[in-house]
Amino acid sequence: DAKTTQPTSMDCAEGRAANLPCNHSTISGNEYVYWYRQIHSQGPQYIIHGLKNNETNEMASLIITEDRKSSTLILPHATLRDTAVYYCIVRSWGNEKLTFGTGTRLTIIP
Amino acid sequence: GAVVSQHPSRVICKSGTSVKIECRSLDFQATTMFWYRQFPKKSLMLMATSNEGSKATYEQGVEKDKFLINHASLTLSTLTVTSAHPEDSSFYICSASPGKVSNEQFFGPGTRLTVL
Numbered sequence: 478d479a480k481t482t483q484p485t486s487m488d489c490a491e492g493r494a495a496n497l498p499c500n501h502s503t504i505s506g507n508e509y510v511y512w513y514r515q516i517h518s519q520g521p522q523y524i525i526h527g528l529k530n531n532e533t534n535e536m537a538s539l540i541i542t543e544d545r546k547s548s549t550l551i552l553p554h555a556t557l558r559d560t561a562v563y564y565c566i567v568r569s570w571g572n573e574k575l576t577f578g579t580g581t582r583l584t585i586i587p
Numbered sequence: 588g589a590v591v592s593q594h595p596s597r598v599i600c601k602s603g604t605s606v607k608i609e610c611r612s613l614d615f616q617a618t619t620m621f622w623y624r625q626f627p628k629k630s631l632m633l634m635a636t637s638n639e640g641s642k643a644t645y646e647q648g649v650e651k652d653k654f655l656i657n658h659a660s661l662t663l664s665t666l667t668v669t670s671a672h673p674e675d676s677s678f679y680i681c682s683a684s685p686g687k688v689s690n691e692q693f694f695g696p697g698t699r700l701t702v703l
């Protein structure tokens with residue numbers, strides 16, 4: 478699966494939109510972009526995934542560039558409970574493994 | 588739906604003893620379960636993949652005789668850390684996948700192991 482690159486850390490003010498970028502320039506056609514987050518001392522939580530089209534669910538929106546070489550996870554109205562490490566993972570459908578990188582440590586500031 | 592539990596959530600043991608951690612899928616059948624380990628301030632590292640009724644597949648560098656994995660049913664997998672040592676102290680996390688229905692992974696809350 479393709480590698481991903483994320484900023485090490487980010488801050489965002491409470492109530493504002495948090496935009497988390499991810500680069501995956503070597504992504505191939507059958508690979509999906511997944512986002513998980515891990516709140517301190519808990520197991521990872523699935524957020525969203527997509528292939529080509531932008532996706533939205535109750536937690537977040539995923540914007541994937543047309544060339545699919547990068548994506549952005551958007552938390553529209555960040556709350557203090559959104560403070561966590563966010564992992565962007567590229568995985569091909571049918572590959573059961575998830576390979577976690579170092580992620581982005583997002584801190585929501587009151 | 589898609590809830591995965593782990594037991595215990597926290598365990599402290601003496602060096603040389605064995606510790607068993609259970610991972611259960613509560614509301615779905617998990618054909619595949621995964622075991623991860625996470626050291627402080629580090630990312631999750633996959634240890635092994637287990638399919639119900641068959642032997643686990645271990646990642647490179649993970650000792651299969653030290654980390655015994657059993658996946659005897661579609662809702663339960665166990666990880667036994669044998670002859671634990673202080674360097675085995677870590678956060679152990681399991682995940683479960685429905686398999687043919689979906690290859691999504693649903694994670695447990697993790698087990699904090701401290702070996703004295």
